[in-house]
Amino acid sequence: MTGSPNALCFGDACPASGAPCHVQVEANGLTISLKAGDGAQHAEAVPFSDIAVSAGGLDHDQLVVKWAGAHGARTLYLKDPEVIRAFRAAAPGHLNQPFEQAAEQVRQVRHRRRVAWGLTGGALIALVLGLWFGSDILVDVAVDRIPVEWEQKLGESAYRDFLAQQQIVKEGPAVAAVGEITQRLATEIPDNPYKFDVTVVRSDVVNAFALPGGYIVVFTGLMKKAESGEEVAGVLSHELNHVLQRHGLERMVKSLGLLAVVSILVGDQQGLIGLMKQVGVELLSLKFGRAQETEADLTGLRLLNWAKIDPAGMIAFFERLSEKDDGRVEWLSTHPMSAGRAERLKTELAGLPKKSPEPFTFQWKAVQESLGAVPKAS
Amino acid sequence: MKSEVLYPGAFPMVRVDLTAGEHIKAESGAMVAASPTIDIESKMEGGFLGALSRKFLTGEKFFFQTLRASRGPGEVLLAPTVPGEIVVLELDGVNEYMVQKDGFLAGADAVKIESQMQSLSRGLLGGEGFFILKISGKGTLILNSFGAIHKIELKPDQEYIVDNSHLVAWSATTSYNIERAASGWVASFTSGEGFVCRFRGPGVVYIQSRNPGGFGNWIRQFIPVSE
Ligand SMILES: [Zn+2]
Numbered sequence: 001m002t003g004s005p006n007a008l009c010f011g012d013a014c015p016a017s018g019a020p021c022h023v024q025v026e027a028n029g030l031t032i033s034l035k036a037g038d039g040a041q042h043a044e045a046v047p048f049s050d051i052a053v054s055a056g057g058l059d060h061d062q063l064v065v066k067w068a069g070a071h072g073a074r075t076l077y078l079k080d081p082e083v084i085r086a087f088r089a090a091a092p093g094h095l096n097q098p099f100e101q102a103a104e105q106v107r108q109v110r111h112r113r114r115v116a117w118g119l120t121g122g123a124l125i126a127l128v129l130g131l132w133f134g135s136d137i138l139v140d141v142a143v144d145r146i147p148v149e150w151e152q153k154l155g156e157s158a159y160r161d162f163l164a165q166q167q168i169v170k171e172g173p174a175v176a177a178v179g180e181i182t183q184r185l186a187t188e189i190p191d192n193p194y195k196f197d198v199t200v201v202r203s204d205v206v207n208a209f210a211l212p213g214g215y216i217v218v219f220t221g222l223m224k225k226a227e228s229g230e231e232v233a234g235v236l237s238h239e240l241n242h243v244l245q246r247h248g249l250e251r252m253v254k255s256l257g258l259l260a261v262v263s264i265l266v267g268d269q270q271g272l273i274g275l276m277k278q279v280g281v282e283l284l285s286l287k288f289g290r291a292q293e294t295e296a297d298l299t300g301l302r303l304l305n306w307a308k309i310d311p312a313g314m315i316a317f318f319e320r321l322s323e324k325d326d327g328r329v330e331w332l333s334t335h336p337m338s339a340g341r342a343e344r345l346k347t348e349l350a351g352l353p354k355k356s357p358e359p360f361t362f363q364w365k366a367v368q369e370s371l372g373a374v375p376k377a378s
Numbered sequence: 379m380k381s382e383v384l385y386p387g388a389f390p391m392v393r394v395d396l397t398a399g400e401h402i403k404a405e406s407g408a409m410v411a412a413s414p415t416i417d418i419e420s421k422m423e424g425g426f427l428g429a430l431s432r433k434f435l436t437g438e439k440f441f442f443q444t445l446r447a448s449r450g451p452g453e454v455l456l457a458p459t460v461p462g463e464i465v466v467l468e469l470d471g472v473n474e475y476m477v478q479k480d481g482f483l484a485g486a487d488a489v490k491i492e493s494q495m496q497s498l499s500r501g502l503l504g505g506e507g508f509f510i511l512k513i514s515g516k517g518t519l520i521l522n523s524f525g526a527i528h529k530i531e532l533k534p535d536q537e538y539i540v541d542n543s544h545l546v547a548w549s550a551t552t553s554y555n556i557e558r559a560a561s562g563w564v565a566s567f568t569s570g571e572g573f574v575c576r577f578r579g580p581g582v583v584y585i586q587s588r589n590p591g592g593f594g595n596w597i598r599q600f601i602p603v604s605e
Contacts, residue, residue: 005472008551010580016531017549017582020470058476058550066534075534075580077551079472 006083009034011074023078025086030065032076044069048092055102059109063087063102143249148193148213151249155213159197162217169200169220173370177362178218181233181309184360185240188306194243198236202371206321207330210239212248220371222331226317229360229367230304234314235331237307238300245299247292255286287334297341298348305349310357315345379486381518383464384455390464391457392520394445394484401446402518403491404456404484409445413452419444442491456484458522462586465527467519474514474550477521480590481546486517512550521547525588532579540575543589549581 008018009032021034029047046067056064057077063084065076078084088099169175182198194214204221211217216239218232226232242248288296297318304311319342321329379402380395391410394402398415409418445454458464460480467475469489485491492512513519521527523546530538532552542556554577577583 005470008472010534010551016529016533016580017473018551018580020472056551056553058548058553060553062551073534077580 003033006078006080007032008077009074010077011069012072014074018077021076023076023080023083023087025083025090027090030087032074044071048090048095051095053095053098053102055105059113060105061109139250139253142253143246146246146249151246152194152213155211155215155248158211159199159215159217163199163201167202169202169371173362173367174200174220174223177229177360177364177367178223178232178236180360180362181229181236182216182240184307184309185233185237185303188303189240189244192244196240196243205330207334208235208239209331209334210243210248212243212246212252214240214243216240216243219330224368224371225321225329227364228313229362229364230310230313230357231317232313233304233307233309234300234311234317237303237309237314238296238335241296241299241303242288242292245292245295247288247296248286250292251286251288287336290336290338293335293338293341294344296335297345301345301348302352305352305355308355308358309360311345311349311352315342315349318342318345379518381466381520383466386463388461388463388525391455392464392466392483394454394456396445396447396452396454398447398450401444401487402454402484403442403487403489404445404454405458405482406443408456408458408483409443410455410457412445412454413447415447415449415452416454417446417448419446444487456520458483460522460524460590462523462525462588463527464520464522465529465584467521469514469516469519471516474512475519475547476550477511477513477547478545479511481521481523481584482511482513483522484520485513486515486519488516489513489519490515513547521584523584523586524590524593525586528585528587530577530583530585532577532581532583534580536579538577538579538583540577540583540585541589542575543591544585544587545575546584546586548577548583551579552581552583553578 003022003024005020005022007021007023009021010016010018014034019034021032024031024033026045029045030051031043031045033041033043035041046069050067050069052066054064054066056062057079061079063078065078067074078087091099178198178200182196186192186196196214196216198216198218200223201217201219203219204224205219206221206225208216208218208222216236218236222235223232226235301311301314304314318337321332322337322341379397379400382393384391384393396402396416412418464483467473469475482491490513492514493510527546530540532538539557548554554575557574557576
């Protein structure tokens with residue numbers, strides 16, 4: 001025996017759990033010695049030029065060496081740091097890049113593990129502190145860490161699931177109008193990371209919602225109830241601001257609890273999705289909190305003003321919604337109306353710089369007629 | 379150390395022969411009978427913190443027992459708590475196995491046992507908890523299962539899908555992903571079920587022919603509910 005085994009060899013004639021073998025690094029290749037079935041020792045010299053390396057194994061922390069030898073395709077799993085170091089030092093240029101990639105993967109695994117342990121401890125401390133101060137610091141920290149891409153995947157998945165069961169208005173004046181409103185608002189948002197996607201859904205419920213990542217649904221019921229494009233713009237501006245402030249994510253993380261925080265901090269998207277499934281959080285029925293409503297109202301109003309859309313429409317619409325709640329205004333069930341909402345908006349509006357509103361290019365009456373609505377003369 | 383599985387099948391037992399001075403680790407409670415030359419020591423594998431973390435994180439017993447033939451050679455009989463097969467593996471110093479927490483029965487003294495934290499998604503969805511045992515070192519490793527043990531052999535890059543509640547042990551050279559069996563997680567809320575592991579070779583995966591959770595659910599229907 002040329003030494004004790006330091007690697008596992010896989011391939012034809014090797015057992016499925018791998019044949020223990022000894023790897024020796026030479027000047028221009030590897031010498032692999034392993035015991036054959038008859039107990040005799042076989043040594044195979046493999047030149048570096050025949051070898052491909054990568055990272056593999058359960059934690060991607062093993063060096064996988066592949067080559068096509070005299071006995072068919074062979075794969076080695078190496079873990080011994082000494083051997084890996086010697087191999088790396090002796091290997092020629094063409095292996096540098098794969099080695100670097102493998103090393104990077106190992107570093108990532110180690111880093112992630114350290115972070116995970118650190119965070120488990122950290123999260124416990126933070127939890128205690130959070131309970132102590134009764135604050136939402138943890139939630140904010142976690143939400144800040146969620147990449148926009150995750151948010152988009154999360155939102156898009158819910159959006160597609162939802163739309164699959166709905167009757168979508170694909171084209172026509174209503175779609176054009178909603179598109180124009182969104183466009184006017186979106187161009188006024190500085191450094192906007194979201195690409196807003198708006199769909200008009202044919203339904204009599206008075207509702208509109210925005211999913212994390214910028215996926216927005218407006219129901220025709222809401223468009224029929226609105227008396228002007230400015231009123232719809234008020235709702236949309238409010239919805240866009242829920243997205244921009246990431247209110248949906250905050251609610252989600254809050255209802256999922258500490259595990260969600262940890263999984264986000266550790267960068268474990270799959271874990272988060274599984275957690276949502278287990279806890280049964282539905283993005284579509286997340287109810288916003290009062291503080292979030294106020295925030296979305298105020299920032300929504302400011303956005304309207306910047307976009308030169310008359311903010312009076314928003315205020316008038318909210319006032320009407322709260323007055324004549326005939327139980328069909330679903331929007332209010334996820335965006336709770338508080339007393340003095342319109343008053344607060346009026347006060348805020350008074351403090352904003354005056355801008356002369358620019359009208360939309362569409363005629364609101366025509367838009368409503370295209371939906372088959374009979375605009376009420378109320 | 380020499381071992382032999384007695385009464386293979388649903389209710390097996392393993393006999394371990396120890397030479398004078400030799401010792402093994404066993405799950406506490408696994409010992410059925412022993413020669414009078416054998417001493418039992420309860421030892422905290424991995425020190426106090428290691429034992430503590432195993433206790434709280436894997437739900438594994440706080441102590442492993444050390445069975446030592448301190449007064450001359452002797453034999454020990456070991457048996458698992460649940461009905462099911464016993465499998466004996468030889469570790470050669472380079473092989474490493476991940477073992478779900480109830481799968482370990484006994485091991486030679488040079489067999490190393492560590493608790494390892496899994497990635498959150500694996501822990502959450504895999505059903506084996508956040509921590510599993512990583513077993514390495516040299517010598518005999520004895521595993522037990524619920525039901526029969528079936529060995530799946532995977533060639534490099536060969537894939538196989540396993541219901542996670544049937545996992546017993548798998549080589550560290552395999553890798554796996556947790557996948558959802560069903561789709562549409564947003565609208566349809568179901569219980570935590572429907573997760574499978576997609577394994578990728580090379581290596582071996584040991585699975586058990588019965589699922590402890592499923593068995594528990596089945597038996598629960600026969601237990602009268604007290605008012
Ligand atoms: Zn709102």
